[in-house]
Amino acid sequence: MPSTSTIQTSSSEVPAPRKQRDLRRLIARVALILWMPTVAFGVGSLMVGHWAPLPMPEAGENAKLTTALRELITQPSDPGTQDPRTNGRWSLVHVLFEGCGCSRNVQEYLLAADRETSAEEWVLLVASKTNSRWHSALRAQGFRTSIVSAEGLLTKFGIEAAPLFAVLDPEQRLRFVGGYTARKQSLAYQDIAALDALRSGLAPSPLPVFGCGVSNALQSALDPLGLKY
Amino acid sequence: MSSASHTIASDVPDEGSKGLIRRVAQAAILPKKITAFEASYLRRMNRIALWFFYAHLPAFMLVAWANRTGVLSVTLMTLAVLAVPTLGCRAVQSERVKSYVFAFTSMCMGGVLVHAGQGPVQIEMHFYFFSILAMLALFANPMTVIVGAATVAVHHLALWYLAPASVFNYDAPLWVVLVHANFVALEAIAAGFIARNFFDNVIGLEKRVEARTAELCERNREMQTVLDSIEQGIVMVDAKCSIQPEHSTAIVRFFGQYEPGETFSDLLSRSCVTTAEWFSMNWDALEEGFLPLELAIDQLPKAAKIAGSSYTFEYKPTFDEEGEMVDMLIVVSDITNDVAREHAEALQRELLTVFERAMGDPRGFAAFHQESERLLREIASASHANTQSSERLALHTMKGNAAAYGLGSIASLCHSLENAWSEGDARGAESVFDALTARWAELGTIASRLMGSVDEDSIMVRSSDLEAILQASIDAGATDAAQLVRHALLEPTSPVLARLESQAQAIAARLDRGHLRTIIESHDARVPPGTISAFWSSLIHVVRNAIDHGIETPTERVAASKDASGQLAISTEVVDASLIITVEDDGRGVDWNKVRAKAQALGLSHGTPEDLTAALFAADLSTRDDVTDLSGRGVGLAVVAEAVEALHGSIQVESSPGQGTTMRFTLPLGASTCTPS
C-alpha cells in the first residue's frame, strides 16, 4: 500500500515538467517549420546566382557601350599618363568590379607575369576612386585604367554585371563583348583567344557573363536576401 | 480461349506497373514500428550527424577564407543552416524524423559550401552533394536519401523557375540542370537501395526476429488453446521420459499437476502404481534397446483403469535422422463413458437375446438359468490359484451354455477366466471372475424377473386347446374335469390388485400421505378374460379418491388419535357368480352433508342414502373445494359408475365420519365364473 501512495505522489508531480517540456518542444517545432523553408530559400538563392548567366550589355553600332568604349580608349582619362596611341592596334577592355570574387580572379589573371598581348589593354574598374588596391596594382603592371561608379557603369556603358571584356579593332569598332569563360567558374579565360580569333578574321563563339551584378537592381534580383553583396 | 488470353495480355502491363509502384513504395517506406535496436542505432547516428555538421562551421570558414568568399558571411550562413538540426533535435522525438532533418541539413550545407568555395574549385565543391547523398544511406532508411534528394531538387528546380525570368537567360544551363538531376536521381536510387538492404539485413533484423518470435508466440498461444480445449490428455516426454512443459489441460485433470523434470511414470504412480510400474519397466526396456523399439513401445501400457475411469494410451515417438528416439507424444483418452455406453449397449443386446430365448423356450431358458446359477456357485468356490478339474469343467460348461444362449459377454468372460486359470494368474482370474459375476447379476436379475411366473412345473397351453378339453369334458359328463378346466381358463384378479397396490403407493407418495399400509386380498378370484377390463382401469379413480379425499395427512391422523400411516384395503371375492370388489380406507369418511348440499345445488335427488351414493358417483360433483392434479374434478367416480353400470353391477358405499369409507362394487359374472371348489 505505501508503494501505491508513492507512485501517486510522484505521478502528480510529473505533469508540470512534462507540460513545460511539451511547450518547449512545440516552440522548437514552430521555429523549425518556419526556419527550414527560410534556409532552403536562402541557400537556393545562393545557387541561382551561380548558375544564371548575367545580362550582356547591348553592343550595337549605336549602343551606349560602343560610344562609351570608343571614348574611353581615344581620350586619355588620366593626364599623368602617356598619350595613348591606339592607331593600328587592337584594344582589349576589361570590366572588373572590386567587390566581386569573380572579378578578383580575373584581376589576378591579368596581373600574371607572363601575360603577353599585342593589344592595347584597358581596365574599367568599379571601385572606390580614392582607395583602390587593384587600381594601383593594375597600373603598375601597365594597364590603362579608368575608375567608374556602379551607376556610371550602367548609365554610361550600359553594363550591369562584371567581369566581362570587350574587344575593339584598330578602327575603334566594338567587335566583341562577353564573359571570360565559356562555363561558370572556369580557369580557362577566353579573352586572348577571342582577340586572336578576331584578328585572324574569325568569329569567336559567344561567351556568357558569369559573375556579379554591379547595378543595385541586378544585385537585388540576384540576391534578394543580400547574402552576397 | 482467345478472349481469355487477350484479357491476360492487356492486363499484364497494367498489373506490372502497379506492382512495380507498390514494390518501390514498399521498398522506400520502412515498417512503422521502430525496434529498440533501430532506435538506439539512429540515436547514435543522429548524434554523430549533429557533431559532423557542427564541424562544418570551421571547415566552411576555412573554405571561405581560402576562396575569399567572405568568412563572416559564410559563418553566418553556416550557423543559419546549423540552426535547423539543432532545433530539429529539440523539436522532433522520432529518431527517423530527426534523420530526415539531417538529410535536409546536408543539402543546405552543400549549397553554402558551393557558395563558400566559389572560384576555380567551385565544381569540386559540388562533389559534396554526391558524397553526402551517399552517406545518407548510413541512416538505413531509403526515405532519408529521398528527403535529401528532394531538398536539392527543390533548391534547383523551384528557385530556378521562381527567379525573375526577365533577368535570366534559361537556354544555356537547362541541360546542365537535367544532367545534374539525372546523376542525383541515379545516386539516390542506389543509396536508397543500399539503405534498405542495410535496414533489412542489419538494422531491422531485430524486427524480423521479433516478428518471427511474435508469430511463434501466437502459434504457441493458439496451440495452447487447442491443448486446453482438447478432450484428450496430451503430453510430450523427451528421450529420458521427462515430461515437457507443453501439455493439454486434460492431462492435469486426469493425473494431476506434474513437477518440471518428472517422468511420465512418476506422474502415473500418483494415480495407479501398477500402470506406472509397467510403464516404467517397459520404458527401461525401450532405453536398454535389447528389444526392438517397436516392440518396447507396443508393450507400454495401452489401457488402464484408474480411480473408476478407463483410459487408453497411445504413443507417438519421433526419431532423428539416425533413428534414435528424440521424444514421444503420449495421448491419453478417457474412455470411461465409451466403456459404460458399450457396456450398456451390450447389456441391452444381450437382454434382448435373453428375452427372445425366454419367450421362445421359457422352460429351456429357465433350466439354463438355473444351471448357470449352480455352475457359477461352483466356480465361485474354486481357488483361482489352484483349480480342480470339476471346476474347470463347470466353467467350460457355463461358457458353452452362455454362447449357446447368445450371451457373448458371459461366454467371453468365461473364456478369459479359463485363460487366467491356465496361466495360474490368480490375480487376473480374480478380477475376471468379479467381472463375470457382476455381468451375470445384471443379466440374471432380468432373466429371473422374466422367469418369475414361469416355474419349472408350469407349462403353456393354448387357450383353444383348453377350450377343446373343456368341451370334451362336458361332452363326457366329467363335470369335475370341466370345472377344473374352466377355472384354468379364467384370469386371476391378483395381478390387477398388485398393480393397483403399487399405484396406490405412488399416489400416496405424491400426496404426502406418508407411509400407506395396503392390504391386498384376491381370494384367488378369477374372471373370464377381458370381460371387466374397463372396470379395472376405472378402479384407479376409486383408489385415488380414497387416498386424496379419505386418508388424512399424517399430522391430521395423529391429531385424531389414529395411526400416522393410513390404510387401504382392496379385495376381490367371487360370491354367487358375482365378483365383489371392495375398496376400504380408514380415512375421514364421506361428508354426507356436503354431498347433500352439492347434490341439492346440482338439482339431484338427495332424500335417501341411495340417492346420496348415486350423487357421490355423479359427474360434476366434488366435495373438495380445491382441484388437485389427482382428484377433485368430480369426473373420476362418474367413470367408475359408468363402468359398473355397463356391467349391470351395483355400488354400495358405507362410511362413518372419522372411521373411514368402504366402497363395494358387485359385478355379475355370468355362468362361466366360479370360485375354486
Place this chain on the structure above:
Amino acid sequence: MSKIIIVDDSATMRSQVRLALTPGNFDIVDAVDGQDGLDKVTADPDISVMILDVNMPRMNGIELAETLAENGRIEQGLSIVMLTTEGHADLIQRAKAAGAKGWIVKPFKPDLLLAAIQKMAA
C-alpha cells in the same frame, strides 16, 4: 542359423510362436515344461535364444531362468525372453533379476515377436 527353444506347456502357444518365427528361418526346438526346457538347453549348447513361459508344471519359467543363471548357461550366451501377460511387473522383475533379457506380452504380435527374436539371435 540360430537355434531357438520354446518352453511353454501350452501346445497352442508353442505352435503360435513357431508360426510367428517361420519367416526367420530358425532352427526351433520345443520344450513342454520347465524341466524339459532345462534338459534340452543343457544338452544342446547351440541353443542361443529361449522363449520362456512363466507358469508351467514341474518347473516354472522364473525357476528355470534362475537355474540357467546359476549353472552359467546364460553367461555362455543364452538369451532369454519371457512370454507373459500384461501387468505382471513383479514376475518380470524377478525374471530380469535372474537374467532374462526381455519380455513379450501375450497375446503377441507375430511380426514384433519375430523382430525381437531376430534382434536377439543376431
